[in-house]
Amino acid sequence: MHPAISLPTLIAHRGYSAAAPENTLAAVRAAHRAGVRWVELDVQLLGDGTPVIWHDADVARCSDGRGRLRRMTWPQTQTLDAGRWFGKAFAGEKMASLEDMLALLDALEMSVNLELKVNRGHDPIALVDRVLPSVLDALPAERFVLSSFDQTALRHSRTFAPANTLALGVLVNRLPKDWRTLCADIDAFSLHAHWGRLKPAQAEAVVQAGYALLCYTPNDPHAFHPLWAWGAASAITDEPEAFQRYLSASFSAISR
Template sequence: MPFGALDLLAPDLPRLIAHRGLSATAPENTLAAVRAAHAAGISWVELDVQLLGDGTPVIWHDRDVKRCSNGRGRLAEMTVAEARRLDAGGWFAPGYAGEGMAGLEEMLALLVEREMGVNLELKVNRGHDPERLAEAAVPAVMAALPPHRCLLSSFDARALARCRALAGPERLALGALFKRLPGDWAAQARAVKAWSVHADWRRLDEARARAVKAAGHALVCYTANDPSAFAPRWAWGVDAVISDDPRVFDGVDGSR
């Protein structure tokens, strides 16, 4: 995939990426979900990283653990010992009971073992420090994965700026995440030397999509699960789609 005019090492981003692992068939953001993606022949996953109260980076989306575990409480108030006691799989299906919350280190080890790539979103929930999160995530990712197999993204401009400062201009691809692209999306992307721009596929219009491509960025859409509804957007220049189940896109209108 071309990376335009940006002076970065381009990731080998595939057309289809599994959202929080293969979250259609396994509990999201777990080691099991990444193993399921690999077993399904999916080479890249999208995952969320944030910090526990003791500074440990973990793979988790929500501000608290209520939705995706058998526990209660906010991540910002938890220690790693407390987080390890949670069952992060039984809520999804009985066969996943006992699946634990994954730490960033063990998740990276699995990605290395399976030779997979990752779009790692720095998830800055309310009350969390974006710079501290970047400082925990960037060195670990850069030490574990080659540049062509990693992409760090965030909605938070401060997190992205700290990532860029830590990584330098040529070592790590960053993605600027938006829901609907704002009027100043290009300035925000330039400020952090973003390789890619990410948008909610339902809120993306053709003019903005083509503008992203004209500016030299890769264009990533999330989270699409209806290949027929999404199909026209391939012609707008979309490079990759994040989906709960990328298999539904196989062979459908530009997905391959």
């Protein structure tokens, strides 16, 4: 048994990252304004142990600063502008702490696929120990899925809660031959795969095995269209509104 999660058709990747700087509070608010109720976000630790919502191992791409997260403290990150790189309207946006992001998700009654991001040189056990208690305390079990490419992080996560109160997702690039073992090892709820590297028989096998299939990161709804028939439960996309328009048009055409 797993939590009674009602997966959406669309999940906004790193927040609505086509409309606002990725993994920020602004990106989550943008998703909410667009009517998207699930977001995908990345969490990792700073050098001082603070959990933050960030994807890269360093800050160069998405801020006006430089430096590796594992060598930074929370006060140092708050001197950075994490929004201006995206557009002037977002100047002054700050890196978000996990605490602030969970508070926003709770206030907006949103749900999250939270990826445990284990970049090189980072400790997966320490990450889980700092992150999971906060998430379990902040959100009901039916409003989040915890995923990772790192099997150590997923195995350690399972020690915190059984499958009926904690949904875990195995992240893969290409579907490996041992995907069934990886999923069974942690009593997984879902498997998250790169949409462009999936084959129909693989997708169908995942679904037949009882796992929800979440696909990242399609941004062309027409190209992604066949995967709905293959059994995809959710598309994790940078362009949720483009997908909404396409799906609405497709439904209207079928209804006529």
